[in-house]
Amino acid sequence: MAYACCATKNILRVSQCTRLMSVYPSHYVNPIVEKKLQSTKGNELSHIPIKAAPNDLNDTIFYGQLKQKFLNYITKEGNAVLAKELLTKTFEAIKRTQIERLNLGTADQEKVITDAETLLINAIENSRPLLTLSAIKRGGVKYQVPIPLTERKSYFLAMKWILDAAREKERKVKLPDKLAWEILDAACGQGRVIKKKDDLHRQCETNRAYAHYRWS
Template sequence: MLLRKIYQVGYRPTNRLFATFPPSYIHPIFRHADQVALQEANDFERHTFLPVRPANSSQTSSVFYDPLVAKFTNHIMRKGNKILARGLLENTFMEIKRVQLAKYATNPNVELNPYKLLHQAVANSRPFLQTTPIKRGGHTYQVPIPIRPNASLAIALEWLINAGKEKDDDTRFWKQLAKEIIDAAEGVGKVIKRKQDLHRVCEANRAYAHYRWG
């Protein structure tokens, strides 16, 4: 009977038909900061009695969990080899620590935490504008448009990874990636230049910004 309905012309199955859990099931609130926010908003008791979906394997309440590090690991990963991606990122963090400790001898104000440096590097590398081709009157214009936050984060991570791959044959990937993260955290390097070049192109084409709503 179900297959007969599916093959009927114009039949639109509902999400409930194929979903594992009904929409009334909420997603798990596993992070401590989110739980504290619910308690401060006096909304914790209401969530206590709601049905909850099971948490994913990547969702954890550990204090060592960093969403940005987990996303960066997924961007580094190729062909599902997450163990290799984690190893490369761990080596990158160790190289960052080693480089920063060498600077610490002459400058005690150097940041030694590689996690903070990664967050700062990504924040400095995220673009805010990009150009998209829009055709008007037989001509194609490069129109500057704002970038969504999730897309901006993905672009910054990919830029850092690609900059790490642009290396000499005798240089390891994680060493080059560590150098690019340190440079981006300080506001210099290939990734920052690429971001500035993109914003410069958007500035040069700002006269065509009105075509975005045409």
């Protein structure tokens, strides 16, 4: 019996040491990835232990936080190589379409944006919902109550809607081409994703009389 107790104590000690060694202590600070903050806060953190930066973060000029998040949502099983390939082909299709518009002269050349990453950011910003409906039960009846979304949730919904709209198109068309069309439409403030966001906001406006149920 005493031997079993000693063995149990040893196992607990080993597990505690392993847990402490795998987690940074509380006095470690988060790493700074953005170059703008590195120049201002670099001297302040020169003598403070810093955590290691995640593998998907870097400080190059080609890194974009929204682009990286969108990249993570493309594939469902976490195939990063395939996701990068699909996103690169999507950017190529967007660039080719915008340059063709410039050469044909069908649109105002000053308003045509040829940077694919800028168009992706504009599409996500235009697709972000501000409110959503949540079912709240009061007196045996469920009411659709409008509630505000957090910034993280709104960005997630915008990226999810763009990808879902692209996957719902014709199966004969490849995903990069379908995704490029959806991004261009959303960047211009039109398309199915923008319509979905407007419909959600319209429903929230219709049910604004139930907004007080959120706190009651």
